[in-house]
Amino acid sequence: GAVVSQHPSWVICKSGTSVKIECRSLDFQATTMFWYRQFPKQSLMLMATSNEGSKATYEQGVEKDKFLINHASLTLSTLTVTSAHPEDSSFYICSARFRGQNTGDTQYFGPGTRLTVL
Amino acid sequence: AQSVSQHNHHVILSEAASLELGCNYSYGGTVNLFWYVQYPGQHLQLLLKYFSGDPLVKGIKGFEAEFIKSKFSFNLRKPSVQWSDTAEYFCAVIGSGGYQKVTFGIGTKLQVIP
Numbered sequence: 748g749a750v751v752s753q754h755p756s757w758v759i760c761k762s763g764t765s766v767k768i769e770c771r772s773l774d775f776q777a778t779t780m781f782w783y784r785q786f787p788k789q790s791l792m793l794m795a796t797s798n799e800g801s802k803a804t805y806e807q808g809v810e811k812d813k814f815l816i817n818h819a820s821l822t823l824s825t826l827t828v829t830s831a832h833p834e835d836s837s838f839y840i841c842s843a844r845f846r847g848q849n850t851g852d853t854q855y856f857g858p859g860t861r862l863t864v865l
Numbered sequence: 866a867q868s869v870s871q872h873n874h875h876v877i878l879s880e881a882a883s884l885e886l887g888c889n890y891s892y893g894g895t896v897n898l899f900w901y902v903q904y905p906g907q908h909l910q911l912l913l914k915y916f917s918g919d920p921l922v923k924g925i926k927g928f929e930a931e932f933i934k935s936k937f938s939f940n941l942r943k944p945s946v947q948w949s950d951t952a953e954y955f956c957a958v959i960g961s962g963g964y965q966k967v968t969f970g971i972g973t974k975l976q977v978i979p
Contacts, residue, residue, distance in 0.1 A: 781966070781967070789971070790955065790969045790970065790971045790972050791909075791955075791969050793966060793967075796966065840908070840909070842909075842967075849916075850914075850916050851897045851914075851916040851917070851959075852897060852959055853897075853899070853911065853914060854899075854957075854959075854967050855911065856901070856908050856909035856910070857908060858907070858908035859908055
């Protein structure tokens, strides 16, 4: 299957600093990528949909000024957590949509980034 | 709006037992259906998907799932589980047409006892 990478895999930062997480589709072009948070013992929560060349679409309750998303190219989307606070500590996962000619849409997931804000 | 429900949140089986994990969805139109697996310490991986055609879909590692349209179900099965199948399993759905979001079920944690 298609490969999606994330960098960094884990990060620890001080409260008030900003953290950037990169998501790359390594062997296919993705016009659409998604950013999720995963809380312990819960399912994935979609934060936003990132579209190449246009503004991201945020889910209800997600602060767009707090979680800045940039989809600079067909293989790269970034999520910047601005002025991070301890409540932002979480596991952030990206996925990239692959649209096959006869196989419909499939999302492939990155390995996730563990963010810990002290 | 689409939704997915997984009825079994935690399943414990002995090795060689058969597995069936339930998944029901609600959506008014045509859907693409998925099962993803997350092994301990690893990321989500696609196990299998249904797009069209044969409603019985075979995936990796001996898993299969059957799409029953009349029941809005997409249950995951494996005839004989192994310890290495210990993981969390997520059912997901995308409505077809346009660019739609994936909706995930809450997940089922499977523990296989040797």
